Amino acid sequence: xxxxxxxxxxxxxxxxxxxxxxxxxxxxxxxxxxxxxxxxxxxxxxxxxxxxxxxxxxxxxxxxxxxxxxxxxxxxxxxxxxxxxxxxxxxxxxxxxxxxxxxxxxxxxxxxxxxxxxxxxxxxxxxxxxxxxxxxxxxxxxxxxxxxxxxxxxxxxxxxxxxxxxxxxxxxxxxxxxxxxxxxxxxxxxxxxxxxxxxxxxxxxxxxxxxxxxxxxxxxxxxxxxxxxxxxxxxxxxxxxxxxxxxxxxxxxxxxxxxxxxxxxxxxxxxxxxxxxxxxxxxxxxxxxxxxxxxxxxxxxxxxxxxxxxxxxxxxxxxxxxxxxxxxxxxxxxxxxxxxxxxxxxxxxxxxxxxxxxxxxxxxxxxxxxxxxxxxxxxxxxxxxxxxxxxxxxxxxxxxxxxxxxxxxxxxxxxx
Amino acid sequence: xxxxxxxxxxxxxxxxxxxxxxxxxxxxxxxxxxxxxxxxxxxxxxxxxxxxxxxxxxxxxxxxxxxxxxxxxxxxxxxxxxxxxxxxxxxxxxxxxxxxxxxxxxxxxxxxxxxxxxxxxxxxxxxxxxxxxxxxxxxxxxxxxxxxxxxxxxxxxxxxxxxxxxxxxxxxxxxxxxxxxxxxxxxxxxxxxxxxxxxxxxxxxxxxxxxxxxxxxxxxxxxxxxxxxxxxxxxxxxxxxxxxxxxxxxxxxxxxxxxxxxxxxxxxxxxxxxxxxxxxxxxxxxxxxxxxxxxxxxxxxxxxxxxxxxxxxxxxxxxxxxxxxxxxxxxxxxxxxxxxxxxxxxxxxxxxxxxxxxxxxxxxxxxxxxxxxxxxxxxxxxxxxxxxxxxxxxxxxxxxxxxxxxxxxxxxxxxx
Numbered sequence: 001x002x003x004x005x006x007x008x009x010x011x012x013x014x015x016x017x018x019x020x021x022x023x024x025x026x027x028x029x030x031x032x033x034x035x036x037x038x039x040x041x042x043x044x045x046x047x048x049x050x051x052x053x054x055x056x057x058x059x060x061x062x063x064x065x066x067x068x069x070x071x072x073x074x075x076x077x078x079x080x081x082x083x084x085x086x087x088x089x090x091x092x093x094x095x096x097x098x099x100x101x102x103x104x105x106x107x108x109x110x111x112x113x114x115x116x117x118x119x120x121x122x123x124x125x126x127x128x129x130x131x132x133x134x135x136x137x138x139x140x141x142x143x144x145x146x147x148x149x150x151x152x153x154x155x156x157x158x159x160x161x162x163x164x165x166x167x168x169x170x171x172x173x174x175x176x177x178x179x180x181x182x183x184x185x186x187x188x189x190x191x192x193x194x195x196x197x198x199x200x201x202x203x204x205x206x207x208x209x210x211x212x213x214x215x216x217x218x219x220x221x222x223x224x225x226x227x228x229x230x231x232x233x234x235x236x237x238x239x240x241x242x243x244x245x246x247x248x249x250x251x252x253x254x255x256x257x258x259x260x261x262x263x264x265x266x267x268x269x270x271x272x273x274x275x276x277x278x279x280x281x282x283x284x285x286x287x288x289x290x291x292x293x294x295x296x297x298x299x300x301x302x303x304x305x306x307x308x309x310x311x312x313x314x315x316x317x318x319x320x321x322x323x324x325x326x327x328x329x330x331x332x333x334x335x336x337x338x339x340x341x342x343x344x345x346x347x348x349x350x351x352x353x354x355x356x357x358x359x360x361x362x363x364x365x366x367x368x369x370x371x372x373x374x375x376x377x378x379x380x381x382x383x384x385x386x387x388x389x390x391x392x393x394x395x396x397x398x399x400x401x402x403x404x405x406x407x408x409x410x411x412x413x414x415x416x
Numbered sequence: 417x418x419x420x421x422x423x424x425x426x427x428x429x430x431x432x433x434x435x436x437x438x439x440x441x442x443x444x445x446x447x448x449x450x451x452x453x454x455x456x457x458x459x460x461x462x463x464x465x466x467x468x469x470x471x472x473x474x475x476x477x478x479x480x481x482x483x484x485x486x487x488x489x490x491x492x493x494x495x496x497x498x499x500x501x502x503x504x505x506x507x508x509x510x511x512x513x514x515x516x517x518x519x520x521x522x523x524x525x526x527x528x529x530x531x532x533x534x535x536x537x538x539x540x541x542x543x544x545x546x547x548x549x550x551x552x553x554x555x556x557x558x559x560x561x562x563x564x565x566x567x568x569x570x571x572x573x574x575x576x577x578x579x580x581x582x583x584x585x586x587x588x589x590x591x592x593x594x595x596x597x598x599x600x601x602x603x604x605x606x607x608x609x610x611x612x613x614x615x616x617x618x619x620x621x622x623x624x625x626x627x628x629x630x631x632x633x634x635x636x637x638x639x640x641x642x643x644x645x646x647x648x649x650x651x652x653x654x655x656x657x658x659x660x661x662x663x664x665x666x667x668x669x670x671x672x673x674x675x676x677x678x679x680x681x682x683x684x685x686x687x688x689x690x691x692x693x694x695x696x697x698x699x700x701x702x703x704x705x706x707x708x709x710x711x712x713x714x715x716x717x718x719x720x721x722x723x724x725x726x727x728x729x730x731x732x733x734x735x736x737x738x739x740x741x742x743x744x745x746x747x748x749x750x751x752x753x754x755x756x757x758x759x760x761x762x763x764x765x766x767x768x769x770x771x772x773x774x775x776x777x778x779x780x781x782x783x784x785x786x787x788x789x790x791x792x793x794x795x796x797x798x799x800x801x802x803x804x805x806x807x808x809x810x811x812x813x814x815x816x817x818x819x820x821x822x823x824x825x826x827x828x829x830x831x832x
Contacts, residue, residue, distance in 0.1 A: 016472040050492060056432040057496055058503035065502070068510055069495035072488035076466060079485035080473055086481070087474035094484055098514065099559055143515055 001033045002167035003125065007135065007157030010044035011174035012231035013077045019043075022172075023084035025235035026130055030090050032239050035125040037164065039135040039157040040081050042073025060326075063108035067137070067147045070109075071097070074134040074153065082132045093124055094132040097145070102138035102156070104146045107297055111146035112214070113138060113155065116163045133160060151212030158215040162222035169224050170246075171211060172231035177247035178203070178210050180413040181265040186405050188414035192263070194250040202356040202390045203266045216249070223251055261359035261366055262411035267404050269351045269397050271301065272324040273382065274331065275316040278342035281308040288339050289315055296330055298323040301352075302385040302394065315341075316383065318394060324348055350382065351400035354392035355407060367391045373410045379403050417449040418583035419541065423551065423573030426460035427590040428647035429493045435459075438588075439500035441651035442546055446506050448655050451541040453580065455551040455573040456497050458489025476742075479524035483553070483563045486525075487513070490550040490569065498548045509540055510548040513561070518554035518572070520562045523713055527562035528630070529554060529571065532579045549576060567628030574631040578638035585640050586662075587627060588647035593663035594619070594626050596829040597681040602821050604830035610666040611679070618772040618806045619682045632665070639667055677775035677782055678827035683820050685767045685813050687717065688740040689798065690747065691732040694758035697724040704755050705731055712746055714739045717768075718801040718810065731757075732799065734810060740764055766798065767816035770808040771823060783807045789826045795819050 006029070008022050022040070029036050050069050054061040061069075078094040085092035097104075100120055104111035124131045135153025140146050148155050154171060161169035175183075176191060178200070183189040195203070197220045204213035210228055219226040229246025279285055286305060293300055303317045319327055331344060360366050367384075370391055374381060379402065383394035395403060408414060422445070424438050438456070445452050466485050470477040477485075494510040501508035513520075516536055520527035540547045551569025556562050564571050570587060577585035591599075592607060594616070599605040611619070613636045620629035626644055635642040645662025695701055702721065709716055719733045735743055747760060776782050783800075786807055790797060795818065799810035811819060824830060 016469060019473065053432060053492075053496060054499060057435065057499045061499045062502045065495045065498045065510055068498070068512075069492050072492045072495075075491075076469075076485050076488045079481045080469060082481045082484070083470060083473045083477045086478045094481060096484075096561075145512075 001035055003035045003037065003161075003164045004029060005037045005039065005157050005161040005164065005166045005169045007039040007153060007169065007171045008041065008231055009153070009171075009173045010041040010047070012172050013040050013042070013081070014044040016080075018231075019077070019080050019084050021235045022081060022231065023088050023090070025172075025231070026085060027088045027090045028236060028239065030130050037121060037125070037131045037133060037160055037166070038081060039133050039153055039160060040074065040077045041135055041153040043077050046073040046076070064144055067108050067111075067145050070147050071134070071137040071145045074136045078132045078134045085130055085132070090130055091128055092130040092132060094134070095120060096134045097137040097156075098139040098143070100133065102159075104138035104140055104148070106140045106142075106146070108144075108146055110149040110297060111138060111140065113148070113159050116159060118160070118163045121160070121164065148214070149212075151215075154212040154215035155218060158218040158222075158224050158226060161224045161226075162218055166224065169219070169226045171215075171226060171228045173210065173228060174230070174232060175210065175228075176230035176233075176245065177228050178264075180263065181404055181408050182267070185267075185401050186265075186408045186414075188408065190413065190415045192247050194248050195263070196358055197249055197251050198389055199263055199356050199358055200249050202354070202387070203264055219249055220251070225249070261363045262355045262357040262407075262413065263359070264356050265353065265404055265407050265411075265413070266356060267351060267353045267400055269349065269400055270321045271318045271350050271352050271394065272321045272327070273316060273318050273347040273350050273394060274327060275314055275345040276331070276336065276339070276341040277314055277345055278312040279315050279339050281311055281313040285313075285315070285339060289335055290317070292330060292334050293327060296326065298327055298330075302383050302392065304383050312342075318350070318352070318383065321349060349397055350394050351397045351403075352392055352394055353400060353403045353407065354390050355411065356390040358389055360389050360391075369410060370407060373406050374403055377402055377406050417451055419451045419453065419577075419580045420445060421453045421455065421573050421577040421580065421582045421585045423455040423569060423585065423587045424457065424647055425569070425587075425589045426457040426463070428588050429456050429458070429497070430460040432496075434647075435493070435496050435500050437651045438497060438647065439504050439506070441588075441647070442501060443504045443506045444652060444655065446546050453537060453541070453547045453549060453576055453582070454497060455549050455569055455576060456490065456493045457551055457569040459493050462489040462492070480560055483524050483527075483561050486563050487550070487553040487561045490552045494548045494550045501546055501548070506546055507544055508546040508548060510550070511536060512550045513554040513572075514559070516549065518575075520554035520556055520564070522556045522558075522562070524560075524562055526565040526713060527554060527556065529564070529575050532575060534576070534579045537576070537580065564630070565628075567631070570628040570631035571634060574634040574638075574640050574642060577640045577642075578634055582640065585635070585642045587631075587642060587644045589626065589644060590646070590648060591626065591644075592646035592649075592661065593644050594680075596679065597820055597824050598683070601683075601817050602681075602824045602830075604824065606829065606831045608663050608679070610664045612774055613665055613667050614805055615679050615772050615774055616665050618770070618803070619680055635665055636667070641665070677779045678771045678773040678823075678829065679775070680772045681769065681820055681823050681827075681829065682772060683767060683769045683816055685765065685816055686737045687734045687766050687768050687810065688737045688743070689732060689734050689763040689766050689810060690743060691730055691761040692747070692752065692755070692757040693730055693761055694728040695731050695755050697727055697729040701729075701731070701755060705751055706733070708746060708750050708754075709743060712742065714743050714746075718799050718808065720799050728758075734766070734768070734799065737765060765813055766810050767813045767819075768808055768810055769816060769819045769823065770806050771827065772806045774805055776805050776807075785826060786823060789822050790819055793818055793822050
């Protein structure tokens with residue numbers, strides 16, 4: 001019988017009652033003959049509780065110890081889920097990342113999976129057991145615990161589905177699929193029954209919180225059929241109904257080429273913009289600025305370098321807000337003295353709004369429609385970045401919701 | 417320089433501020449040149465929080481999964497302490513039981529340590545680092561996480577001190593030493609500056625909560641100088657003062673032979689008494705009753721078999737209340753049908769009070785003084801058990817405090 005991987009997010013595991021519901025749902029699949037591997041996140045709020053304690057200890061906790069701490073959340077929820085399954089009469093066993101093991105690189109707090117030893121999983125599946133595997137974590141070559149970063153349990157689940165060649169990876173979450181944009185902001189947002197891999201990649205990278213981008217990368221690389229669906233339905237709904245619910249990530253893009261020009265709008269209010277002022281504009285300046293940042297494992301997103309005036313230029317880039325303080329310190333201590341910039345201008349919190357669609361490849365004027373719409377609403381654009389299937393802009397946080405709603409309407413995404 | 421092992425209990429680790437204080441205290445020892453290994457318990461309340469969630473899932477959670485769950489408490493507190501040390505500028509590194517590893521047997525929730533691989537500890541100590549090791553846990557031969565039972569972090573600390581041949585194992589706790597009895601019950605209780613190993617063994621086995629008995633066994637077997645002292649003093653008090661505070665467990669009993677006849681009174685309100693009624697009194701009956709109980713890893717404490725009447729006898733024993741339900745189920749399902757007992761009489765909660773003293777070896781009439789004192793107070797004795805240096809009785813819970821106070825006074829233990 002087929003292997004199927006279930007992943008449950010923090011909200012789905014958010015209380016004892018919900019964990020019992022997860023167990024009932026998994027039991028249903030197990031009883032239908034599937035070989036089920038379950039990857040739970042930490043109970044909602046738990047990871048924040050742990051990280052807040054760390055921050056109370058010290059503003060910049062040691063990252064190896066931070067992983068040691070944060071990984072306990074998934075270990076606890078995995079044990080609770082295995083108990084709940086056993087209490088339902090389903091043979092089950094939980095494993096941590098180090099017990100399998102799941103090997104990662106050494107980048108604490110944002111490690112990447114290198115390999116997964118699936119022997120214990122297979123042995124237990126063949127033995128008729130449900131296998132619960134902690135999401136979000138692994139070990140590095142030294143035997144230290146590593147974590148995969150926020151949302152890393154999605155990546156764990158898809159990677160496990162890949163090595164097991166699972167029939168499908170079901171990402172159960174507190175929404176019932178992927179929407180044209182966040183329905184909490186735009187009530188007219190529509191659920192898509194399928195979304196192309198490329199669009200999903202852009203949506204994830206742009207801050208749509210449905211799936212972590214690395215999980216989508218894994219899904220794409222290993223062509224893992226991945227479905228986002230709700231964990232809040234009755235756990236005992238018929239299997240046939242559950243199997244076609246949610247949104248399936250689709251690898252056959254050609255079929256859908258004639259679809260909407262823009263298929264979704266992603267946004268994030270968790271960006272920081274940093275500008276180095278009056279940098280002498282010499283060859284290699286971008287590399288001199290960004291190499292130390294990359295070496296510190298800080299992801300730079302959008303980059304803009306202005307026209308040079310009198311041999312000096314302003315150099316701006318955005319990062320995730322989580323890296324803000326670390327980046328500012330690095331720039332002040334290392335980069336500014338090295339590149340002889342005059343000063344630093346910072347905007348600690350800005351918003352990013354992006355339109356995404358495969359159809360943008362073959363249609364001109366999409367970005368222009370975007371800019372015109374925002375101009376009409378009086379929204380000032382601070383930065384622009386474009387790729388084949390998306391256009392992103394940075395704006396003031398206070399305009400974010402207005403921008404998303406207008407664009408959702410203009411590009412014909414509102415539900416009928 | 418000497419190796420020293422510190423162990424901090426849940427109360428000592430009970431808040432971020434207290435963890436910072438632990439770090440300051442450890443830093444003081446490290447700066448004085450000691451090679452320090454620290455074994456922290458879970459933050460107070462954390463283990464109960466985890467076990468309560470398990471009980472909400474199911475009344476009898478699977479024990480392998482229970483260990484997977486419970487072990488996260490110490491992992492989190494160890495990581496937090498390592499962070500706090502690093503934030504104090506002290507090089508430090510935390511390790512879980514599986515990372516060293518600490519090998520145990522397979523008895524989930526009450527495993528015994530088999531061996532400790534101390535290579536990583538020594539390497540880090542020689543490298544100038546403080547090593548934080550999670551208490552309470554290890555792994556079995558299958559690589560499953562095991563826990564050592566309540567108070568197991570004491571055992572972890574003493575066992576680590578033993579393999580490292582540490583100068584001393586310092587058990588930091590929320591009391592400032594071992595008392596003649598619990599000062600919360602008897603305000604006249606006195607702190608002992610030393611206590612013999614034998615007395616400490618009896619005190620621990622009898623429910624005095626200062627040290628887990630297996631830690632005292634380890635201390636005795638490997639002659640680990642072990643001191644119980646307060647973690648609530650100013651962490652920066654002079655080292656010389658701290659080094660002679662608390663109560664030291666003394667292995668040279670002869671010195672103290674002329675000391676008090678009774679040196680301490682231990683008690684516990686966490687016992688259950690179970691009686692099998694009208695058991696046919698055939699040879700081997702005790703073994704038929706107790707072997708299945710021992711096989712289920714349930715510790716039987718006191719045992720009484722009555723005089724046989726018409727070939728039938730009543731057979732009573734006491735156990736820790738934590739095993740009560742499991743024991744009753746086992747007796748009903750397995751033992752009663754096998755030994756043809758008529759019925760079961762249970763007292764779910766009774767109290768045990770014990771007088772302990774090396775001097776009892778050479779003095780007669782001590783038990784008799786105990787019984788006379790209780791009779792005068794109108795306390796009915798339900799069971800009696802004696803050994804060379806202790807006499808224990810089972811009584812109604814409601815008389816426990818009265819009994820302890822009277823005995824403390826009669827045996828001259830009250831502080832002047």
